[in-house]
Amino acid sequence: MKGEVFFGKGMGTIKDEYPDIYEAITGLNEVVYTGHVLDYKTQKLIAIAIAASHSDKRATKKQILSAVSEFNASKDEVMDVLRVVLLTSGMPSFIKSVNILNEVFNE
Amino acid sequence: MKGEVFFGKGMGTIKDEYPDIYEAITGLNEVVYTGHVLDYKTQKLIAIAIAASHSDKRATKKQILSAVSEFNASKDEVMDVLRVVLLTSGMPSFIKSVNILNEVFNE
Amino acid sequence: MKGEVFFGKGMGTIKDEYPDIYEAITGLNEVVYTGHVLDYKTQKLIAIAIAASHSDKRATKKQILSAVSEFNASKDEVMDVLRVVLLTSGMPSFIKSVNILNEVFNE
Amino acid sequence: MKGEVFFGKGMGTIKDEYPDIYEAITGLNEVVYTGHVLDYKTQKLIAIAIAASHSDKRATKKQILSAVSEFNASKDEVMDVLRVVLLTSGMPSFIKSVNILNEVFNE
Amino acid sequence: MKGEVFFGKGMGTIKDEYPDIYEAITGLNEVVYTGHVLDYKTQKLIAIAIAASHSDKRATKKQILSAVSEFNASKDEVMDVLRVVLLTSGMPSFIKSVNILNEVFNE
Amino acid sequence: MKGEVFFGKGMGTIKDEYPDIYEAITGLNEVVYTGHVLDYKTQKLIAIAIAASHSDKRATKKQILSAVSEFNASKDEVMDVLRVVLLTSGMPSFIKSVNILNEVFNE
Numbered sequence: 258m259k260g261e262v263f264f265g266k267g268m269g270t271i272k273d274e275y276p277d278i279y280e281a282i283t284g285l286n287e288v289v290y291t292g293h294v295l296d297y298k299t300q301k302l303i304a305i306a307i308a309a310s311h312s313d314k315r316a317t318k319k320q321i322l323s324a325v326s327e328f329n330a331s332k333d334e335v336m337d338v339l340r341v342v343l344l345t346s347g348m349p350s351f352i353k354s355v356n357i358l359n360e361v362f363n364e
Numbered sequence: 365m366k367g368e369v370f371f372g373k374g375m376g377t378i379k380d381e382y383p384d385i386y387e388a389i390t391g392l393n394e395v396v397y398t399g400h401v402l403d404y405k406t407q408k409l410i411a412i413a414i415a416a417s418h419s420d421k422r423a424t425k426k427q428i429l430s431a432v433s434e435f436n437a438s439k440d441e442v443m444d445v446l447r448v449v450l451l452t453s454g455m456p457s458f459i460k461s462v463n464i465l466n467e468v469f470n471e
Numbered sequence: 472m473k474g475e476v477f478f479g480k481g482m483g484t485i486k487d488e489y490p491d492i493y494e495a496i497t498g499l500n501e502v503v504y505t506g507h508v509l510d511y512k513t514q515k516l517i518a519i520a521i522a523a524s525h526s527d528k529r530a531t532k533k534q535i536l537s538a539v540s541e542f543n544a545s546k547d548e549v550m551d552v553l554r555v556v557l558l559t560s561g562m563p564s565f566i567k568s569v570n571i572l573n574e575v576f577n578e
Numbered sequence: 579m580k581g582e583v584f585f586g587k588g589m590g591t592i593k594d595e596y597p598d599i600y601e602a603i604t605g606l607n608e609v610v611y612t613g614h615v616l617d618y619k620t621q622k623l624i625a626i627a628i629a630a631s632h633s634d635k636r637a638t639k640k641q642i643l644s645a646v647s648e649f650n651a652s653k654d655e656v657m658d659v660l661r662v663v664l665l666t667s668g669m670p671s672f673i674k675s676v677n678i679l680n681e682v683f684n685e
Numbered sequence: 686m687k688g689e690v691f692f693g694k695g696m697g698t699i700k701d702e703y704p705d706i707y708e709a710i711t712g713l714n715e716v717v718y719t720g721h722v723l724d725y726k727t728q729k730l731i732a733i734a735i736a737a738s739h740s741d742k743r744a745t746k747k748q749i750l751s752a753v754s755e756f757n758a759s760k761d762e763v764m765d766v767l768r769v770v771l772l773t774s775g776m777p778s779f780i781k782s783v784n785i786l787n788e789v790f791n792e
Numbered sequence: 793m794k795g796e797v798f799f800g801k802g803m804g805t806i807k808d809e810y811p812d813i814y815e816a817i818t819g820l821n822e823v824v825y826t827g828h829v830l831d832y833k834t835q836k837l838i839a840i841a842i843a844a845s846h847s848d849k850r851a852t853k854k855q856i857l858s859a860v861s862e863f864n865a866s867k868d869e870v871m872d873v874l875r876v877v878l879l880t881s882g883m884p885s886f887i888k889s890v891n892i893l894n895e896v897f898n899e
Contacts, residue, residue: 307413
């Protein structure tokens with residue numbers, strides 16, 4: 258499914274041991290990333306913004322990696338997302354995300 | 365400045381009584397909403413997403429109103445933003461934002 | 472569906488205008504509240520705890536009302552939930568939820 | 579005291595260097611986990627839910643370990659708690675907790 | 686007890702109906718606001734900062750009112766607290782608190 | 793600038809690659825830590841409190857280290873800050889910060 262990379266190894270366990278949960282998540286994920294107007298790329302940038310604004314290092318990294326691999330997002334593009342995080346969520350969330358951004362683009 | 369409507373009446377006090385803070389915020393706001401790659405509209409949709417994902421009713425309403433007045437955002441467009449909020453932030457944040465969306469588009 | 476009362480009016484709009492989202496949420500909701508071991512009542516008390524620990528007034532009230540109407544939860548039962556909120560989330564979340572609890576049981 | 583394992587090494591320092599704080603926490607902890615109606619097990623499952631819904635890896639792990647050691651909580655039981663986290667708090671909190679659950683039950 | 690005004694009416698119910706919880710909170714409150722080095726005023730300003738940084742309108746207002754009534758905090762003093770909130774927690778938390786500050790000092 | 797140590801390596805990248813953002817942050821930082829009434833030390837203690845109350849390990853450590861190096865903050869002083877965190881934000885945030893405090897003062 259779209260963005261499968263994001264969910265990581267935990268999702269494997271869910272699929273094997275809790276197929277009812279797996280199916281519900283897959284259904285939800287499909288509906289979420291099939292917007293009526295916005296394209297997938299914009300929605301993924303939004304997902305980066307939400308993860309970063311919650312200071313969620315793991316999700317921010319997964320989402321940035323996924324944006325890079327799925328539609329070749331550039332560093333400047335992600336930084337434009339993080340600019341909004343700086344204004345709305347403060348310096349600690351911003352700097353933490355900038356560090357992750359640097360990690361991703363220096364690897 | 366861009367998105368001035370968002371800041372509301374509190375910003376008037378700041379301007380009059382604490383001009384140093386006002387100037388710093390204005391400078392920051394300018395830099396934030398002058399992305400290198402993303403356009404202003406995408407950045408504003410991101411700001412809606414962040415406000416909604418934090419269950420912040422006041423900021424979500426301000427940001428949706430601002431998106432409607434500044435570039436005529438449609439209900440479907442905002443709902444595509446809220447889809448990502450549903451997946452990443454859960455039902456309570458999502459439903460709260462849907463209620464605000466309905467308010468804005470029925471006014 | 473289970474706990475439908477919780478979702479409130481926003482859910483009506485979703486059902487009418489965004490049936491794809493409605494269906495995904497219904498599917499998820501079903502799976503969530505069909506635990507393998509824990510009963511529905513314990514899961515609903517957990518939902519109260521989560522809402523209260525996030526200081527989410529609207530969701531806390533909806534969840535308490537739903538617990539009262541669906542399985543006749545008592546004030547002491549909900550207070551036992553809020554005790555854990557006090558320890559893990561601090562006084563402001565706790566007192567806010569106590570006020571809601573009082574509202575619900577005095578109405 | 580109940581759930582002492584949860585507090586970890588920080589609590590040792592508090593006990594030695596800040597006995598006034600230690601005593602107040604001990605008193606609070608006692609009162610919290612002596613519910614009038616709910617049993618200790620239900621309250622501990624609630625504590626897992628709150629930690630997981632806040633994406634707090636450390637507290638989630640401590641609480642799951644404590645539930646396993648104190649009343650032999652099963653993987654399915656904890657997953658029933660996490661189902662509610664999925665609905666109310668979104669995928670990132672859920673997956674993070676599922677990873678911890680897997681760690682605990684594979685150790 | 687110190688800062689009793691902060692807790693509001695919910696605290697009355699606790700005192701009457703759940704005296705065990707009341708006593709534990711009172712004990713904790715006493716210990717918290719009896720710092721070894723910092724004075725009560727500094728600790729109360731810190732409590733304002735925490736409430737404001739969590740966008741908690743009710744707690745922010747209670748804490749500001751309590752700071753004004755207990756040691757005559759000035760508007761500038763509270764604004765100096767909110768400056769730190771602006772940097773660390775972003776514009777929405779800051780503006781919400783500025784609005785409350787204005788309410789308190791115009792009443 | 794004041795508190796530069798806090799921002800860490802991410803700030804270097806910003807300075808080199810996004811000088812517009814760097815300048816806006818520098819301007820904001822200057823204004824924030826130039827309170828009209830409160831001294832820098834009180835403002836930095838407030839910054840510790842905010843970081844700790846959000847369970848932000850990285851920011852809490854940076855802020856404590858900065859308080860120690862910039863004005864020789866003592867363990868008791870920081871603990872007086874963390875007392876308020878205990879009451880307002882709960883045990884998990886408190887214990888996490890106590891662990892960091894111990895790390896800093898044992899290094």
